Amino acid sequence: MTDQTPPVTGAKPLRADARRNRARLLEVAEEVFTERGTGASTEEIARHANVGIATVFRHFPTKEALLEAVLVRRLERLAEEGLRLAAEIGPTGALFAFFDLVVDQSPVKNAFAAALAGAGVDVRAATSEAGRAMGEVLTELLDGAQRAGVVRRDLEVPELTAILVGTCRMMEHLDGHPEAAKRARAVVRDGLKACP
């Protein structure tokens, strides 16, 4: 009766330390993968998290699974941010605000690009849930902006995603040149606008 394990999720409640370690692992893995690339070794991540290698593989049966978990977390947070922007700013500016948010992330942490392009096609199947949420948010932002007349009408979600990722990639190549980065961003931004 007092048993309130949600039957929907087959997950059992983790012990306190296990939950802590899992969270720290996700945190650290995100940092390390972002800075050192997806080729970073599992041991390095374990060291940075003050954890044995076995602990990593206990929580994530495979390195790819860890990569996927990190990616999903990123997508979820971005989707959340997108919804928040849509609610606070309104359709006229929300899409561009989201664009800036994604693109201007601190130069080193080009997460969206690293995640999507690094893990890339491999985990596309498993990220379908988070990816779908992201897709819905983008749909909403894009639709609102188009209704408001601030974004060209011939534009759909798939290319919008690609444009976000590609623009992040651009920024990687302009790390030490803030002026050039600003101009590159402006080029894409203006290209998104309605301007026949």
Added chain:
Amino acid sequence: MTDQTPPVTGAKPLRADARRNRARLLEVAEEVFTERGTGASTEEIARHANVGIATVFRHFPTKEALLEAVLVRRLERLAEEGLRLAAEIGPTGALFAFFDLVVDQSPVKNAFAAALAGAGVDVRAATSEAGRAMGEVLTELLDGAQRAGVVRRDLEVPELTAILVGTCRMMEHLDGHPEAAKRARAVVRDGLKACP
């Protein structure tokens, strides 16, 4: 007296078969790296070229050296194409023609992106010569287009390079969607134009 070894290049003339193998290796390596990514194994390249592994390492002391040689070749050919376009088309359309040339390369062979982004920062020092040639061509194309008034005046070579690479990356994410790819390309293309 009859000795006409060019003192500028310390290279000795290779034997015929060696020259043939070297050429085939570069050809095959370009294909394999482009299709399988820069993580492709040296042995795979050797197999595809009908050559022993040792032969690869005899011609290129390191895998990175091979990668670099492939990249330099690509840059040289692109620079050549750029010059040809500038001469044939004239300043009004040459930059956009070059843009299309780079971006629309057969969907699988996203070479410019694979090369620059894959090898990326690592070999930047060694590719300085080919990179400089490329930079000069881009300068010429950009300058001509700006003088003709078809490209926004606040745009310099560094961000133009990044935009080219980033746009190629976009295309990778839109492989199976030619319509979306076309629209994404149009966004960036329009962003480059002068349109205040």
Added chain:
DNA sequence: TCGGAAACGGAGTCGCCTATCCGATTATAG
């Protein structure tokens, strides 16, 4: 044609990285 140097091929070495095993440690229920 023939001799020697240049180039070749592939088996073998070495190091790194993913993933597992098992004895030690720690959280939690009663």
Added chain:
DNA sequence: CTATAATCGGATAGGCGACTCCGTTTCCGA
């Protein structure tokens, strides 16, 4: 506080990929 089961951590197995060694083959000048 104690029992016990979940969790931990480091040593280790197993595999893969870059690079080397050396006997064999191929080119090329005389």
